[in-house]
Amino acid sequence: MMGSDERRTLWLLALAELLAMSLWFTGTVVLPQLSKLWGADLARASWLTLGVQLGFVVGALVSATFNLADVYRPTRLFWICALLAAGANALFAWVAEALWVGALGLRFLTGVFLAGVYPTGMKILAGWFRQGRGLALGVLVGALTVGSALPHAVQAGGGLPWRGVVLASSAFALVSAALVARFVHEGPHAAPPAVFDLRQAGEVFRNRPLRLATLGYLGHMWELYSMWGWIAVMLTASSPERPRVAVEWAAFFAVAIGAVGCVWAGRAADAASAVTGEGAVARRVVRRADVTIVAMAVSGVCCLLAALAFEHFTWLVGISLVWGVAVIADSAQFSAIISEVAESRYVGTALALQTAVGFLLTTISVRAAAAVAGTFGWRWAAASMAVGPVLGIVAMVRLKGRNGGLSLRSPMRYGARAGGDGQTTTDPMGPKG
Numbered sequence: 001m002m003g004s005d006e007r008r009t010l011w012l013l014a015l016a017e018l019l020a021m022s023l024w025f026t027g028t029v030v031l032p033q034l035s036k037l038w039g040a041d042l043a044r045a046s047w048l049t050l051g052v053q054l055g056f057v058v059g060a061l062v063s064a065t066f067n068l069a070d071v072y073r074p075t076r077l078f079w080i081c082a083l084l085a086a087g088a089n090a091l092f093a094w095v096a097e098a099l100w101v102g103a104l105g106l107r108f109l110t111g112v113f114l115a116g117v118y119p120t121g122m123k124i125l126a127g128w129f130r131q132g133r134g135l136a137l138g139v140l141v142g143a144l145t146v147g148s149a150l151p152h153a154v155q156a157g158g159g160l161p162w163r164g165v166v167l168a169s170s171a172f173a174l175v176s177a178a179l180v181a182r183f184v185h186e187g188p189h190a191a192p193p194a195v196f197d198l199r200q201a202g203e204v205f206r207n208r209p210l211r212l213a214t215l216g217y218l219g220h221m222w223e224l225y226s227m228w229g230w231i232a233v234m235l236t237a238s239s240p241e242r243p244r245v246a247v248e249w250a251a252f253f254a255v256a257i258g259a260v261g262c263v264w265a266g267r268a269a270d271a272a273s274a275v276t277g278e279g280a281v282a283r284r285v286v287r288r289a290d291v292t293i294v295a296m297a298v299s300g301v302c303c304l305l306a307a308l309a310f311e312h313f314t315w316l317v318g319i320s321l322v323w324g325v326a327v328i329a330d331s332a333q334f335s336a337i338i339s340e341v342a343e344s345r346y347v348g349t350a351l352a353l354q355t356a357v358g359f360l361l362t363t364i365s366v367r368a369a370a371a372v373a374g375t376f377g378w379r380w381a382a383a384s385m386a387v388g389p390v391l392g393i394v395a396m397v398r399l400k401g402r403n404g405g406l407s408l409r410s411p412m413r414y415g416a417r418a419g420g421d422g423q424t425t426t427d428p429m430g431p432k433g
Contacts (some may be wrong), residue, residue: 010136012183013121014143019176020117021080021147022169023089026053027107028229029151029248030162036095049229051104052272053363055111056118060356063115064349074127079181081116086173088113093166117176118144119351126339126347131270133339134288137332138266142259145328147172148228149255156248157370192231209285209341212399214354215271216292217334221358222383223299226369227327228255230381231320234306237378239313254320261329265291269333281340288333289339289396296396299323300389307383337399343366 027034027048034048062068068077088109096103121140129136154160154168232251236242269288302323309315335351342350365388373381 006132006136006187007272009128009184010125010139010186012179013125014139016078016082016176017118017121017140018143018147018150019172019179020085021114021144022146022150022172023085023110023114025049025228026089026151026166026169027052027092027103029155029232030165032244033162034096034103038100047104048107050363050366051107052111052114053225053359053366055108055113056115056148056358057111057360057363058108059112059115060119060352060359062112063119064353064356068116068352073186074123075180075184075186077116078120078124078178078184081113081120081371082173082180084175085110085113085117086170086177089173090167090170093163093170096166097163114354115355119355122335122339122351123347124184124186134269134291134333135263135266136331137336137339138260138262138264138269141332141335142262145258145262146256147294149252151246152232152252152255156245156252166201170262207341209399210338210350210393212340213334214338214357215395216289216392217338217354217358218361218397219388219390220292220296220330220334221361222330222365222388222391223303224327225359225362226365226381226385226388227323228376229366230369230373231255231324233373234378234382235313235316235320237373238316244311250320254317254324257321258328259322261295261325261327263330264325265295265329265333269336285337285340286400288337289400291328292396293393295333296328296389296392299329300386300393302326303382303384303386303389307379309374310379310382322350325381341420 012225031048088106092103092106092110095106103374122137125140126133150172151165153168154165160168160376189287226339231254232247235247235250236244239247269284269286269291302319305319306316306323335354338350338354339347369381369385
């Protein structure tokens with residue numbers, strides 16, 4: 001049962017993530033207007049989206065290498081990074097029209113600072129929840145999903161010029177920083193501050209369950225940001241005569257509806273969260289892996305159905321809504337698995353590294369989708385995204401299997417730490433209180 005403090009923290013942190021992550025696709029939403037101002041083609045303008053992805057990768061790698069979310073107070077890291085991201089985005093609004101290189105640099109910095117927001121928020125929330133962690137992280141990622149879609153709604157419903165859309169997202173991020181600075185603190189299950197340990201950055205490659213979970217996450221990410229980044233462009237290509245406002249609303253709902261999938265997946269994965277005793281962590285991980293496999297199977301099918309129905313706008317919108325539910329549903333469960341199998345004091349580092357390699361891959365997948373579209377059309381670009389779910393499913397099936405390193409009959413051997421009595425414990429989130 002979720003207590004009042006847990007519930008309050010969950011909704012405050014979810015709202016803060018929603019508002020801060022509205023910065024992510026601001027440049028993508030105003031890309032058509034800026035493309036006209038610059039006289040640039042889609043390939044060049046798409047660097048506005050890729051700039052954020054690359055910045056996030058660099059920021060997350062720095063955070064993981066120096067254990068920032070584990071060595072420093074994560075709540076403070078969150079609100080400082082949200083403030084800096086809001087500032088970089090606001091500068092983008094004034095620089096973008098006249099200076100393309102400066103605009104790209106500011107989108108890069110926005111991504112760098114957002115790396116202190118998204119994985120750090122998951123780290124904070126993991127300190128509040130043991131049971132029900134899958135649902136809690138699902139709500140958080142669902143809020144992030146709505147936040148990512150928010151610029152589409154501002155563009156479609158606000159009647160603002162492109163610069164107003166950008167500045168609105170900066171205002172949202174300022175509110176996010178204020179919420180966390182004033183009302184959010186670390187939970188009772190948070191591990192104590194860790195000491196700097198450079199070796200922790202390489203743990204994702206040495207820890208087999210952690211490695212397989214990360215590979216599954218990579219398959220998920222190959223598809224996710226290609227779909228999110230290009231859904232409005234695909235809908236426009238499907239029906240060029242449609243009013244822009246109709247396309248923006250369709251894109252908003254196709255992304256925002258993913259919050260439903262996140263909550264469903266969290267509830268489904270937490271069916272095993274109350275399991276205790278020998279092999280309990282392994283059973284929870286297997287349950288979460290099952291949920292990711294279902295979600296990736298549905299989203300992979302949607303890639304193919306979108307290609308088949310591409311010339312029928314209404315059908316494509318309907319498929320996009322189902323796709324939007326499935327494409328993000330598994331995201332929080334990958335993070336929950338990471339939090340279960342990583343060493344307890346360095347959960348923040350593991351989450352930052354997971355997201356770093358995932359977003360590094362998106363810099364390839366987003367460009368790859370555009371390249372396929374440029375050569376063969378958006379129908380085939382949609383179909384090509386199915387490669388990610390297929391490979392992700394293979395990784396998660398292996399994680400569940402005998403070779404994944406999970407044991408259902410004996411305690412987990414990863415994530416261990418020395419207890420106060422000198423004995424080894426496998427509790428994934430450290431001491432209570």
